[in-house]
Amino acid sequence: MRILRHREALLGLAILVLLVIVAARFPAFIRPASLVNVLNDTSPLILLAIGQMIVILTKCIDLSVAASLALCGMVAALLNGAGVPLPLVLLASVILGGALGAVNGLLVWKLAIPSIVVTLGTMTIYRGSIFLMTNGAWVNAHQMTDSFKAFPRTILLGLPVMSWIALAAIAFFAIVLTRTPLGRAFYAVGGNPHAAVYTGLDVGRTQFWAFVISGALAGLTGYLWVARFAVAYVDVARGFELDVVAACVIGGIAIAGGAGTIFGAVLGALFLGVIKNALPVVGISPFWQMAISGSAIVLAVVFNAAQRRQKGRIILKQVDAP
Amino acid sequence: MSILKKTLVSAALATAMLAQAASAQDVKIALVVKALGIGFFEAAAKGAEEAAAELGGVEIIYTGPTSTTAEGQIEVINALIAQGVNAIAISANDPDAVAPALKRAMDRGITVISWDSGVAKEGRQMHLNPSSSALIGNTIIKLAADHMPDGGDVAILSATSTSTNQNIWIDEATKVLPNYPGINLVATVYGDDLADKSYREAQGLMATYPDLKAIIAPTTVGILAASQAVTDAGKIGEINVTGLGLPSEMAGAVESGATISFAIWNPIDLGYAATMISYNLLKGNATAAPGASIPMGRIGAAVLDDNNEAAMSDPFTYDASNIEEFKSIF
Numbered sequence: 001m002r003i004l005r006h007r008e009a010l011l012g013l014a015i016l017v018l019l020v021i022v023a024a025r026f027p028a029f030i031r032p033a034s035l036v037n038v039l040n041d042t043s044p045l046i047l048l049a050i051g052q053m054i055v056i057l058t059k060c061i062d063l064s065v066a067a068s069l070a071l072c073g074m075v076a077a078l079l080n081g082a083g084v085p086l087p088l089v090l091l092a093s094v095i096l097g098g099a100l101g102a103v104n105g106l107l108v109w110k111l112a113i114p115s116i117v118v119t120l121g122t123m124t125i126y127r128g129s130i131f132l133m134t135n136g137a138w139v140n141a142h143q144m145t146d147s148f149k150a151f152p153r154t155i156l157l158g159l160p161v162m163s164w165i166a167l168a169a170i171a172f173f174a175i176v177l178t179r180t181p182l183g184r185a186f187y188a189v190g191g192n193p194h195a196a197v198y199t200g201l202d203v204g205r206t207q208f209w210a211f212v213i214s215g216a217l218a219g220l221t222g223y224l225w226v227a228r229f230a231v232a233y234v235d236v237a238r239g240f241e242l243d244v245v246a247a248c249v250i251g252g253i254a255i256a257g258g259a260g261t262i263f264g265a266v267l268g269a270l271f272l273g274v275i276k277n278a279l280p281v282v283g284i285s286p287f288w289q290m291a292i293s294g295s296a297i298v299l300a301v302v303f304n305a306a307q308r309r310q311k312g313r314i315i316l317k318q319v320d321a322p
Numbered sequence: 323m324s325i326l327k328k329t330l331v332s333a334a335l336a337t338a339m340l341a342q343a344a345s346a347q348d349v350k351i352a353l354v355v356k357a358l359g360i361g362f363f364e365a366a367a368k369g370a371e372e373a374a375a376e377l378g379g380v381e382i383i384y385t386g387p388t389s390t391t392a393e394g395q396i397e398v399i400n401a402l403i404a405q406g407v408n409a410i411a412i413s414a415n416d417p418d419a420v421a422p423a424l425k426r427a428m429d430r431g432i433t434v435i436s437w438d439s440g441v442a443k444e445g446r447q448m449h450l451n452p453s454s455s456a457l458i459g460n461t462i463i464k465l466a467a468d469h470m471p472d473g474g475d476v477a478i479l480s481a482t483s484t485s486t487n488q489n490i491w492i493d494e495a496t497k498v499l500p501n502y503p504g505i506n507l508v509a510t511v512y513g514d515d516l517a518d519k520s521y522r523e524a525q526g527l528m529a530t531y532p533d534l535k536a537i538i539a540p541t542t543v544g545i546l547a548a549s550q551a552v553t554d555a556g557k558i559g560e561i562n563v564t565g566l567g568l569p570s571e572m573a574g575a576v577e578s579g580a581t582i583s584f585a586i587w588n589p590i591d592l593g594y595a596a597t598m599i600s601y602n603l604l605k606g607n608a609t610a611a612p613g614a615s616i617p618m619g620r621i622g623a624a625v626l627d628d629n630n631e632a633a634m635s636d637p638f639t640y641d642a643s644n645i646e647e648f649k650s651i652f
Binding site: 026028029034037041044138140141142143153225229230231235236237238239240276277279280281283 | 509511515516517518519521522523525526527529530546547550554570571572573574575577578649
């Protein structure tokens with residue numbers, strides 16, 4: 001636990017260093033308004049990273065998050081077009097997202113198919129469903145009501161609602177993960193599945209709930225995304241699942257499961273968010289942008305591996321000693 | 323030689339038969355589209371009807387498969403051959419797959435041209451492009467410059483850094499830049515045709531260049547995302563977002579004022595021009611050969627290049643005056 005905390009401090013430091021480097025080239029980037037903008041822009045990534053982190057804790061992975069996001073976003077836009085009031089649209093997106101997650105969860109739980117295969121399949125199915133629903137047509141700004149588009153960007157106490165939702169989700173899931181039996185079960189199931197069974201935990205059922213949470217968060221983000229960019233189409237958030245997994249990896253969530261904190265995932269998302277928002281203003285050639293994002297991920301993984309190796313050595317030394 | 327003779331004879335016979343039939347009824351021009359039920363092509367059909375009314379004695383057969391497949395189009399072409407149409411103007415789903423069927427049609431004396439989406443050279447007499455790279459490059463700069471009487475900074479928000487079409491258009495735009503004194507292209511950035519990345523790049527442009535007067539996005543995702551970013555930043559009226567977009571998608575941006583005008587081909591003109599060309603070719607008013615000039619009615623004349631291809635016109639400009647009419651079309 002101490003090592004993990006150490007790691008989060010390091011990641012926080014890395015974000016600060018990054019901000020300083022960017023500020024040296026473009027001082028306006030660290031103005032409060034600009035930083036609020038970065039937080040707001042990173043909110044969808046934070047929300048999905050929380051869900052993904054819980055799934056990864058249980059030794060699974062959810063590659064269908066971006067597709068669920070796109071499908072729920074499209075359904076939200078279509079419901080809005082049909083005249084459904086906003087609270088119901090929000091509720092419907094979350095429930096649909098949860099249901100899509102439940103499909104993943106059930107396949108992993110009842111049929112014991114590896115999650116990477118299940119979600120790779122459902123990813124394509126969910127995106128395909130958008131095409132079937134719309135025939136590839138877009139839902140555009142003028143087809144959405146003003147309240148639908150205004151909700152995520154309404155400013156409350158200096159922050160847009162979308163940022164508040166992300167902050168609320170961080171607080172809520174921080175409590176769930178550390179203070180509730182279900183939260184502890186996620187760690188137990190991923191940390192040592194056999195031991196978890198002996199303590200009376202149902203591994204499959206716990207994984208199922210992780211997928212439902214991930215799906216519901218993707219559903220909520222789907223509405224936020226579509227309302228923010230005021231457009232819904234088949235390719236919304238294409239490739240975003242990789243950013244989400246990257247945020248978790250950078251945040252020190254163990255891909256093998258059972259280790260990692262919500263603040264790690266959030267910091268990982270913020271780290272990527274700062275890079276994504278800084279690259280356009282520091283005037284780096286677009287040909288380098290991808291290479292820089294990629295290098296950050298590889299560095300984080302190398303750092304992860306180095307840290308875990310050290311941890312292993314300590315255990316071996318203790319075994320050797322007596 | 324004998325094959326050619328045979329072809330010529332059969333062509334002449336067919337023409338004679340068709341001419342006889344035509345005296346009784348109209349000249350039949352088939353407008354074959356990628357698939358039925360697509361707004362863009364419905365609009366093209368409207369243009370074809372307009373040309374038919376102008377010419378007189380022309381019957382337009384608007385047809386196509388129910389889904390965008392080459393197989394479907396081949397069936398449609400075979401049916402049209404059996405029906406004895408005088409001309410086929412096609413927007414092909416596959417340039418090569420439909421060529422043999424179209425060749426068969428030409429062998430029977432049917433005039434065949436392609437438009438919008440081309441057919442391989444041996445499968446058509448000529449191809450009509452909606453526009454040309456040079457015309458598009460010029461148009462996107464002009465769209466921005468028209469609303470900047472005092473000149474100023476403009477930036478381009480493109481698709482990916484490897485998108486062939488966009489790169490050619492940007493190249494052409496850079497070439498004509500000296501014709502617009504005072505217009506200063508400060509940056510070209512890439513939104514990868516992703517809404518979120520394009521939005522961030524537009525935000526970055528606004529932060530980096532405080533005097534920016536226009537963002538030019540020659541891609542549908544980019545122009546939408548940039549107009550949303552400008553709207554959210556409260557810079558409507560300061561920064562004009564323009565480029566290439568679809569009326570149905572851009573209606574909101576034009577309404578809010580983030581976009582004053584944008585351009586894309588006009589499908590009505592395209593259907594009109596394709597019909598005019600087919601008519602003039604089958605009536606022998608023009609021949610499809612490199613360098614030839616084929617009249618297109620009110621649009622002007624199509625001048626063929628070495629590949630028997632021609633560009634119709636500048637992309638059509640959409641603004642508050644016509645967006646209502648076109649937003650339901652495509």
